[in-house]
Structures are given as C-alpha cells and as structure tokens.
Amino acid sequence: VIDSVAIIGLGLMGGSLARDLAARGVRVVGFDSNRESLQAALEEEVIADALGDDFAGIENVLAVVLAVPVKSAETILWACAPRLGKANLITDVGSVKRGIVTTAEKLGLGKHFVGSHPFTGDHRAGWSAARSNLYKGARVFLCPSAETSDGALAAAQELWSTVGALTQNMSADEHDQRIAWTSHLAQITATALAHALGQQGILSDELGPGGRSVTRLAASDADVWTDIALENGAELAAAIAELEKRLSLARAAIAAADAAAVREFFTVGATWSVRSSPS
Amino acid sequence: VIDSVAIIGLGLMGGSLARDLAARGVRVVGFDSNRESLQAALEEEVIADALGDDFAGIENVLAVVLAVPVKSAETILWACAPRLGKANLITDVGSVKRGIVTTAEKLGLGKHFVGSHPFTGDHRAGWSAARSNLYKGARVFLCPSAETSDGALAAAQELWSTVGALTQNMSADEHDQRIAWTSHLAQITATALAHALGQQGILSDELGPGGRSVTRLAASDADVWTDIALENGAELAAAIAELEKRLSLARAAIAAADAAAVREFFTVGATWSVRSSPS
Numbered sequence: 001v002i003d004s005v006a007i008i009g010l011g012l013m014g015g016s017l018a019r020d021l022a023a024r025g026v027r028v029v030g031f032d033s034n035r036e037s038l039q040a041a042l043e044e045e046v047i048a049d050a051l052g053d054d055f056a057g058i059e060n061v062l063a064v065v066l067a068v069p070v071k072s073a074e075t076i077l078w079a080c081a082p083r084l085g086k087a088n089l090i091t092d093v094g095s096v097k098r099g100i101v102t103t104a105e106k107l108g109l110g111k112h113f114v115g116s117h118p119f120t121g122d123h124r125a126g127w128s129a130a131r132s133n134l135y136k137g138a139r140v141f142l143c144p145s146a147e148t149s150d151g152a153l154a155a156a157q158e159l160w161s162t163v164g165a166l167t168q169n170m171s172a173d174e175h176d177q178r179i180a181w182t183s184h185l186a187q188i189t190a191t192a193l194a195h196a197l198g199q200q201g202i203l204s205d206e207l208g209p210g211g212r213s214v215t216r217l218a219a220s221d222a223d224v225w226t227d228i229a230l231e232n233g234a235e236l237a238a239a240i241a242e243l244e245k246r247l248s249l250a251r252a253a254i255a256a257a258d259a260a261a262v263r264e265f266f267t268v269g270a271t272w273s274v275r276s277s278p279s
Numbered sequence: 280v281i282d283s284v285a286i287i288g289l290g291l292m293g294g295s296l297a298r299d300l301a302a303r304g305v306r307v308v309g310f311d312s313n314r315e316s317l318q319a320a321l322e323e324e325v326i327a328d329a330l331g332d333d334f335a336g337i338e339n340v341l342a343v344v345l346a347v348p349v350k351s352a353e354t355i356l357w358a359c360a361p362r363l364g365k366a367n368l369i370t371d372v373g374s375v376k377r378g379i380v381t382t383a384e385k386l387g388l389g390k391h392f393v394g395s396h397p398f399t400g401d402h403r404a405g406w407s408a409a410r411s412n413l414y415k416g417a418r419v420f421l422c423p424s425a426e427t428s429d430g431a432l433a434a435a436q437e438l439w440s441t442v443g444a445l446t447q448n449m450s451a452d453e454h455d456q457r458i459a460w461t462s463h464l465a466q467i468t469a470t471a472l473a474h475a476l477g478q479q480g481i482l483s484d485e486l487g488p489g490g491r492s493v494t495r496l497a498a499s500d501a502d503v504w505t506d507i508a509l510e511n512g513a514e515l516a517a518a519i520a521e522l523e524k525r526l527s528l529a530r531a532a533i534a535a536a537d538a539a540a541v542r543e544f545f546t547v548g549a550t551w552s553v554r555s556s557p558s
Contacts, residue, residue: 120488123489181475181479182481182486183486183490185472185476186472186492186493187489188526188529189526190489190492190548191549192522192548193468193522194547194548195547196525197460197464198547198551199521200518200521204551206457207462208398208399209399209400209401210400213492213493214465214492214495214496215552216492216552217492217493218548218551219553220545225545226538226542229533230533230536230538230541233534233536237530237533240530243475244523244526246471246472246475247467247468247519247523250519254508254519255512257512259505262505262508262509263501263505265470266499266501266505268473269469269477269501270470270497270498270501272474272476272477273498
C-alpha cells in the first residue's frame with residue numbers, strides 16, 4: 001500500500017493528484033518552485049510537509065511523482081537520483097515518455113521507474129487550477145522502462161487507480177508516436193489558429209461558440225508545451241505537415257468552388273466524428 | 280408587435296427559434312422538408328400549422344424566417360417571393376449574408392429584407408437538436424439591404440430581442456469578411472484536423488479532452504457547411520492560407536528544435552487567448 005507520496009510540482013496535474021491522495025489518507029509531501037503555491041498547499045493541508053530546495057525529505061517516501069514540464073522532470077530526476085534509493089515507484093505525468101524513461105535508465109533508476117501520462121487536464125495551469133477528481137475516469141498511459149520491476153508497475157497501477165483513473169500499458173515509443181496525433185497536434189492547431197486570428201486583428205472574445213471550442217487550448221501553458229513540442233519534435237512535425245496538406249486540399253476545393261469536393265471534405269470529417277463516439 | 284411568424288426549416292436554428300417564439304405566445308407556422316420533424320413540431324404544439332409544400336399559408340404572416348442552409352435559403356426566397364407581398368419582415372439565419380441580401384434585392388424584396396446571422400449553435404443539427412433559450416444572450420448580426428426600411432430593421436431587432444438575443448448591425452460585406460475568420464476558419468480547421476487524424480487511423484474517442492475540444496465542430500452538418508464554404512469562398516480561402524502559413528512556421532521551428540521560436544509560438548497564442556476574455 002502506498003501510504004506516502006512525494007509530488008514535485010503542485011500545478012494542475014501535481015496539485016490535483018495531491019488533493020485526491022490527501023483526501024484518501026495518503027501522506028503527501030510536496031515541492032513547488034512557486035513559493036505561494038507551496039504555501040497554499042501547506043495551509044490547505046493538502047501536503048503534510050514541504051520538501052527542501054535540494055529535495056531533502058524525499059528519501060523517506062515510497063513513491064515519487066514528478067509533475068513538472070517534461071524537460072524539467074528530466075533535470076529534477078538527475079538532481080533527486082542520489083536520494084531515491086528507497087523509493088518503490090518513481091513516476092511522472094509528462095505528455096512525452098521516451099526522454100524521461102531513457103533518463104531514468106541512465107541514472108540506474110530503471111527498475112523503479114514507470115512513465116505515466118494521465119490523459120486529462122485542460123488549458124489551465126498552476127495550483128489555482130488544481131482540483132479534486134481530475135483523474136476520475138481518466139485514462140493514464142503507463143510506459144515502463146526495459147528494466148521496470150513488476151512491483152513498480154503494480155505500484156503505478158495502484159497509485160492511479162486510487163484516484164479513479166484507468167491505466168493502459170504501452171511502450172514509450174508507441175506512446176509518443178500516437179500522442180503526437182491524439183494530443184499534441186490539437187494543441188499546435190489551436191495555437192496556430194490563434195496566431196492567424198491575432199494577426200488579422202480578431203480578438204478572442206469576438207469568436208462564437210465554435211471558434212472558442214477550437215481555440216480554447218491556445219491558452220495552455222507555454223512552458224509545458226515548449227518542452228513537449230521539442231521533446232516530440234519529429235513525430236509532431238510529421239503530424240503538422242499532414243494537417244497542412246489537408247488544409248491545402250480544402251482551400252483548393254473551396255477556391256475552385258468545387259461543390260462535390262467541398263461536400264466530400266465536410267462529410268468525411270463529420271463521419272469521422274461520429275464513427276466511434278456517439279455524442 | 281410581431282404576433283405571427285413563419286419559419287421555414289425546423290432544424291437547430293429554426294426549431295429553437297420556433298420553440299422560444301411559441302413559448303412567448305407568438306403564433307408560429309412552419310415548414311420542413313423532413314416530414315418527421317414537421318410532424319413532431321406540430322405534435323409538440325410548437326408550430327400551430329404547417330405551410331403547404333408550395334409555402335401556401337405564408338401570405339398571412341407578418342414575419343418570415345428562412346432557417347435552411349444558405350443556398351437553399353436563396354432558392355426558397357425565389358419560390359416564396361410571389362406570396363410575400365404582405366410581410367413586414369423577411370429574414371434568415373445564415374452564416375453568410377452577401378448572397379441572400381443580393382437575392383432579396385433582385386426579387387424586389389429589399390425593403391422588407393434584413394439578413395440575420397445568430398452567432399450561436401453548435402455542431403448538432405435537426406429538430407432533435409432544437410432547444411429553448413438557444414438565443415438567450417447570443418449576438419445576432421443584422422445585415423440590411425440598401426433598400427431595407429426602418430420598420431423592417433426595427434422588426435428584426437424586435438424579433439431577436441424577443442428571444443433574448445443582442446443585435447448588431449453591419450453591412451453584408453463587412454459581415455462576410457469578418458465571419459470567415461471568427462467562425463468559418465474554425466470549422467475548416469476542425470474538419471481538416473479530423474481528416475488528418477482519420478487518415479492516420481486515429482478514432483475520435485482516442486482523443487483527450489483537448490483534442491475533443493478542437494475537433495468537436497467536425498461533426499457539424501455537411502450540407503450547411505458546404506453552402507457556407509462555397510458562398511464565402513474567397514474570404515475563406517485567404518483565411519485558410521494564413522493558417523497554413525502559421526502551421527508551417529510552427530513546424531519549421533519544431534523540426535529545427537529552435538527552442539526560442541517554439542516558446543514564442545506558444546506564448547503568443549496564450550497571450551492572444553487571454554487578451555480580451557478572462558476565462
């Protein structure tokens with residue numbers, strides 16, 4: 001049973017996890033480089049104690065969760081490594097998995113490391129966005145290293161099921177390839193649309209409900225997404241190129257007033273939308 | 280006071296308007312080429328009577344609302360014109376305004392015609408999607424013709440304020456130019472993303488909450504959007520080209536692992552998002 005967890009980074013993902021674990025009686029210790037967030041988490045008694053700036057205190061917990069942007073997670077893993085001798089489980093919440101899994105292996109932490117990617121959240125960030133039940137019913141992709149022990153994988157499954165999530169195992173390679181399409185491309189799309197609208201002088205509150213839905217993600221945290229885009233650059237560039245191609249085909253059909261091609265464009269999109277999800 | 284209205288097309292827009300007007304005591308007569316929708320609207324007593332297939336009965340109302348796809352609205356206006364001698368107000372709900380305003384003028388109906396574009400709705404369609412209060416608090420763009428009388432414009436304002444909407448007057452040209460960016464480009468974006476995902480073998484229910492938000496509009500009615508895209512083709516093609524350019528720039532920065540440029544990309548998008556709308 002995981003009765004103590006250290007969470008590094010108390011933003012939307014880490015703060016929400018801390019809230020749910022604390023509510024279930026788990027002793028949570030935490031760290032955030034934002035002093036106000038850390039203080040708020042202590043005052044609300046979500047975390048029982050704060051880790052030191054050098055992560056002192058982390059050696060006493062059985063599970064460690066890195067909940068910071070992808071590149072920072074790798075840096076912090078290097079910094080914490082000497083103190084992680086006792087941890088049964090070391091995991092993270094990043095949206096790209098190859099880099100962190102490789103780093104864990106390099107640091108000799110592969111046996112206890114399981115990469116986690118909870119497929120939930122929204123464009124908001126920080127402790128103020130952290131909330132209860134963020135993980136309830138959410139999928140969490142688990143990417144073990146080549147050396148991960150059965151015990152560590154079971155601990156990761158337990159951690160996430162404690163907060164109501166459903167885990168799914170896959171390799172880091174497979175994860176990163178798929179997620180470029182199922183998540184990262186949507187973020188790039190929303191941000192690129194925001195750029196196009198902004199240069200045209202359109203303000204965000206001039207949009208209707210549809211436009212707001214498509215651009216909502218553009219508000220996402222720039223630090224988080226800079227790391228993700230750089231970490232998954234090759235896969236993501238290929239996905240963006242495919243979207244450009246589809247836009248270019250649509251533009252050509254519209255500019256040529258090719259009614260059949262335009263109708264086909266919208267029909268195929270609508271069919272894709274309803275194929276697997278009824279609402 | 281508008282105490283009788285004919286609504287042609289009882290889908291999301293027309294059906295919702297019929298519901299709200301009927302609830303406020305207005306006598307609504309209606310038509311829909313879908314017999315089941317028409318029958319349902321009669322049985323639920325949302326419409327008091329059905330117009331004939333040749334729109335017989337329309338000559339007795341003071342206001343007529345065309346709530347069908349853009350091209351069909353023009354066709355129906357031609358068909359109804361001989362019967363519209365008494366109407367004080369003829370309007371529509373289409374998302375493109377130049378064509379219908381021009382058609383009204385050609386038909387000698389310019390004095391009584393005001394183009395309306397309620398900036399609300401979602402990807403759903405049909406009578407089953409029609410609901411109360413769709414227009415509450417929504418913006419409705421009003422585009423008078425060069426010949427529209429003050430009385431007709433006042434009647435259009437009254438009609439929409441009866442159902443809780445806020446009207447804003449602008450020329451059809453200005454409307455169509457702006458709406459290509461504030462609405463139509465978002466639809467094309469969502470549909471193009473659906474194409475890109477579909478060709479990669481990604482199903483819609485594999486997406487996370489962010490991806491679902493960006494692709495939701497792809498489910499929109501293909502007939503409605505085919506008409507819109509063809510009617511506003513030149514403006515829309517220019518907007519799509521701008522989005523392609525922004526995607527291409529993002530792709531280049533990501534492929535080159537240019538951290539500063541990637542960070543700038545996300546930062547500008549996030550800044551645009553929060554500039555004018557706080558949530």
